Amino acid sequence: MKIGVFICHCGTNIEGTVDTAAVAEASREFPGVVFATDTMYACSEPGQDGIIEAIKEHRLDGVVVASCTPRMHEPTFRRTLERAGLNRYLFEMANIREHVSWVGKDREANTNKASDLVRMAAAKLLKNRPLFSKQFPVNKSVMVVGGGVAGIQAALDCANGGLKVVLVEKETTIGGKMAKLDKTFPTVDCSSCVLGPLMVDVAQHPNITLHAYSEIKEVNGYVGNFEIQIKKKASYVNWDLCTGCGLCIEKCPSRKATDFFNEKLATTKAINIPFPQAIPKKAKIDPEFCMKIQKDKCGVCAKVCPSEAIDFTQQDEIITENVGAVVAATGYDLFDWTVYGEYGGGKYPDVITSLQYERMLSASGPSEGHIKRPSDGKEPKNVVFIQCVGSRDKSVGRPYCSGFCCMYTAKQSILTKDHLPDSQSHVFYMDIRSPGKMYDEFTRRAMEEYGANYIRGRVSMIYPKGDKLVVRGADTLMGAQVEIDADLVVLAVGVESSVGATDLAKKLRISYDNYGFYMEGHPKLKPVETNTAGVYLAGACQGPKDIPASVAQGSAAASKVLGLFSQDMLASDPQVSVVDIKRCIGCGKCIQTCPFGAIKEIDFRGMKKAEVIETICQGCGICTATCPQGAVQLQHFTDNQILAEVNAVCRF
Amino acid sequence: MPILEGKELRIVGFLCNWCSYGGADTAGVGRFKQPTDLRVIKVPCSGRIDPLFIVKTLMSGADGVLVSGCHPRDCHYTEGNFYARRRLEMLKRFLPIMGIDAKRFEYTWVSASEGQRWQEVVTKFTEQIHELGPAPKIAGADAEETLKLMEAAL
Numbered sequence: 100m101k102i103g104v105f106i107c108h109c110g111t112n113i114e115g116t117v118d119t120a121a122v123a124e125a126s127r128e129f130p131g132v133v134f135a136t137d138t139m140y141a142c143s144e145p146g147q148d149g150i151i152e153a154i155k156e157h158r159l160d161g162v163v164v165a166s167c168t169p170r171m172h173e174p175t176f177r178r179t180l181e182r183a184g185l186n187r188y189l190f191e192m193a194n195i196r197e198h199v200s201w202v203g204k205d206r207e208a209n210t211n212k213a214s215d216l217v218r219m220a221a222a223k224l225l226k227n228r229p230l231f232s233k234q235f236p237v238n239k240s241v242m243v244v245g246g247g248v249a250g251i252q253a254a255l256d257c258a259n260g261g262l263k264v265v266l267v268e269k270e271t272t273i274g275g276k277m278a279k280l281d282k283t284f285p286t287v288d289c290s291s292c293v294l295g296p297l298m299v300d301v302a303q304h305p306n307i308t309l310h311a312y313s314e315i316k317e318v319n320g321y322v323g324n325f326e327i328q329i330k331k332k333a334s335y336v337n338w339d340l341c342t343g344c345g346l347c348i349e350k351c352p353s354r355k356a357t358d359f360f361n362e363k364l365a366t367t368k369a370i371n372i373p374f375p376q377a378i379p380k381k382a383k384i385d386p387e388f389c390m391k392i393q394k395d396k397c398g399v400c401a402k403v404c405p406s407e408a409i410d411f412t413q414q415d416e417i418i419t420e421n422v423g424a425v426v427a428a429t430g431y432d433l434f435d436w437t438v439y440g441e442y443g444g445g446k447y448p449d450v451i452t453s454l455q456y457e458r459m460l461s462a463s464g465p466s467e468g469h470i471k472r473p474s475d476g477k478e479p480k481n482v483v484f485i486q487c488v489g490s491r492d493k494s495v496g497r498p499y500c501s502g503f504c505c506m507y508t509a510k511q512s513i514l515t516k517d518h519l520p521d522s523q524s525h526v527f528y529m530d531i532r533s534p535g536k537m538y539d540e541f542t543r544r545a546m547e548e549y550g551a552n553y554i555r556g557r558v559s560m561i562y563p564k565g566d567k568l569v570v571r572g573a574d575t576l577m578g579a580q581v582e583i584d585a586d587l588v589v590l591a592v593g594v595e596s597s598v599g600a601t602d603l604a605k606k607l608r609i610s611y612d613n614y615g616f617y618m619e620g621h622p623k624l625k626p627v628e629t630n631t632a633g634v635y636l637a638g639a640c641q642g643p644k645d646i647p648a649s650v651a652q653g654s655a656a657a658s659k660v661l662g663l664f665s666q667d668m669l670a671s672d673p674q675v676s677v678v679d680i681k682r683c684i685g686c687g688k689c690i691q692t693c694p695f696g697a698i699k700e701i702d703f704r705g706m707k708k709a710e711v712i713e714t715i716c717q718g719c720g721i722c723t724a725t726c727p728q729g730a731v732q733l734q735h736f737t738d739n740q741i742l743a744e745v746n747a748v749c750r751f
Numbered sequence: 752m753p754i755l756e757g758k759e760l761r762i763v764g765f766l767c768n769w770c771s772y773g774g775a776d777t778a779g780v781g782r783f784k785q786p787t788d789l790r791v792i793k794v795p796c797s798g799r800i801d802p803l804f805i806v807k808t809l810m811s812g813a814d815g816v817l818v819s820g821c822h823p824r825d826c827h828y829t830e831g832n833f834y835a836r837r838r839l840e841m842l843k844r845f846l847p848i849m850g851i852d853a854k855r856f857e858y859t860w861v862s863a864s865e866g867q868r869w870q871e872v873v874t875k876f877t878e879q880i881h882e883l884g885p886a887p888k889i890a891g892a893d894a895e896e897t898l899k900l901m902e903a904a905l
Contacts, residue, residue, distance in 0.1 A: 197779025719828035720799030749811035
């Protein structure tokens with residue numbers, strides 16, 4: 100192999116502390132190198148043209164560029180090689196900027212180190228082989244997991260773009276957390292008036308198939324060709340027949356079922372529809388409270404149902420959907436605030452969560468929009484809001500900021516004044532974080548126009564006194580202790596990743612952080628992609644997000660899916676593992692260790708062998724390090740290639 | 752060019768592409784000054800690292816080997832660093848049996864955003880190797896024999 104080496108000055112970035120001419124001089128002695136030069140800006144147009152010219156003039160078979168990190172310009176130079184007619188994998192990069200010139204000041208040591216890195220790159224390049232990607236067809240349909248506002252937006256954008264969409268929602272209705280809200284900040288417009296039409300669009304869209312009350316059971320396949328098993332949970336009502344008339348709910352005698360939609364503020368019937376605008380508007384029986392299912396008595400719903408939809412024997416059902424991409428939009432859950440003993444730890448009925456308060460404010464909520472104390476039903480005068488409950492608190496394992504609690508607290512204090520003009524809101528806060536459009540103005544209005552009393556400090560304890568609660572805390576701006584007799588305390592509860600999010604992540608083979616939030620492909624440049632090709636993220640499953648951000652991300656994920664599906668064929672990354680069938684002893688260790696299920700057992704002339712499914716392999720090389728025979732080799736990072744680098748640096 | 756006599760020792764770093772290589776880049780972007788001894792070999796994942804690479808590197812005359820991957824649970828490939836952790840922990844216990852000072856090998860976790868941490872890791876490890884001094888060389892015929900065995904094993 101004839102190798103050409105190009106040492107980049109990067110202006111003074113490299114040349115400032117590395118003698119590039121000396122590195123080029125030294126490179127000429129390295130095995131395989133027939134041409135070496137230093138160049139001002141290798142990545143610029145003249146720089147790239149220089150490389151192409153040298154390839155042609157010196158009939159080079161491979162190129163080493165010593166410049167910045169390969170994370171920056173490896174794709175650039177690979178394209179340069181292709182333009183010169185070489186295979187893109189006959190290229191190696193030595194990182195002499197981030198790893199040398201920018202971290203060391205000693206010119207002699209830097210020059211020496213840069214030469215070593217070039218030597219290593221050239222040694223590896225000698226072992227490189229041309230690699231070619233393969234083409235495979237794509238199934239142009241997408242699954243959206245989670246029917247909150249982010250999932251709805253992603254589903255509608257994809258469907259409007261002409262894709263077939265499968266929307267999977269674990270609850271009986273889509274809408275997510277937004278459907279539970281009364282008003283939204285900073286416009287104070289009605290949440291269900293904004294979301295409702297979108298939900299109806301989902302139901303009526305010819306391209307969208309909605310599986311409500313369903314969960315992902317298993318994910319197989321790869322980008323372009325996923326095969327996903329969905330568990331449709333038993334609702335004991337045949338939804339094909341149910342018209343959502345509500346007669347069954349009216350006649351059901353059991354009123355004890357927990358009303359999760361109303362955040363347990365009320366009870367509901369054993370057969371129920373969560374709220375009037377539910378999509379799909381279908382009834383579900385809660386088996387725990389149904390007397391027919393528990394004791395084989397009653398069965399009134401079945402008797403009154405005009406469409407004979409009730410089916411007490413219904414079982415969970417598994418269905419399979421084939422899609423080409425997945426958008427995860429599993430949203431968030433509220434932090435369990437009862438760990439806070441100083442706030443009563445769930446003992447005082449008049450200490451409620453923000454989402455419970457939201458239901459109380461909602462006209463379709465359990466109190467029909469009237470603010471009432473849960474303990475005695477009286478109207479509160481003094482309402483105390485406590486922020487950062489389960490946010491920015493290391494002691495409960497939630498050091499991150501939940502982002503939107505400052506805003507919804509301001510909104511709720513404004514709504515409190517609207518509902519009860521004689522009331523007074525007090526807000527205990529740590530900082531006010533309101534960086535969105537019109538957000539800071541909004542929190543100011545809460546203070547100035549609506550007279551909310553903002554107190555900077557933590558609450559040390561809440562205790563009952565008569566029918567009131569005493570909230571004792573610090574005012575750190577005044578440097579004083581404050582005590583407020585509160586009628587109602589609302590905790591601005593923080594956000595955590597939704598229950599079961601990590602299980603889904605494992606099924607989708609995407610990574611998540613310490614808190615269970617899904618990891619984006621790159622924190623800045625790939626905000627909706629994941630590390631698994633064909634899987635995208637939308638909404639609060641990736642981290643706390645308010646409605647505008649969730650909607651924006653839903654649309655962004657949809658645009659990525661539409662971009663992916665704009666091609667009829669996808670090209671696979673050829674940096675995958677291959678099995679040397681002669682060396683493979685069929686022990687199956689690689690199959691066990693592969694995190695992607697990309698290796699399968701095959702029968703080869705009556706012998707067990709392993710085979711890599713190229714389209715699934717992500718190129719991690721765990722199999723290569725596992726194989727006791729060295730039979731599985733990750734292309735472009737084979738044992739020989741890595742050891743060639745070792746040998747180049749350890750020369751004895 | 753040989754390594755700078757008396758100034759540098761030979762340290763090889765195996766870095767995963769997604770976190771630690773990025774972390775080393777971040778350290779560069781942040782101009783966090785580091786000793787120059789370390790030479791980095793990029794691998795896709797710390798799970799790609801065969802413990803024999805490290806043994807081979809040390810046997811071939813490296814004075815120290817540093818492995819760095821993504822923090823546990825942050826792996827780009829979901830669980831590669833768990834495999835790495837198990838293998839490298841085992842290796843660390845075997846090194847003395849092979850006559851290699853276990854202090855010449857360390858593994859650590861550095862994420863792509865932890866430039867400062869990378870600077871600290873490199874500086875500390877380099878100091879540790881300088882304290883140990885150059886690795887004792889395997890003498891004469893023995894050396895060739897051992898290296899041949901190593902080649903055969905890989």
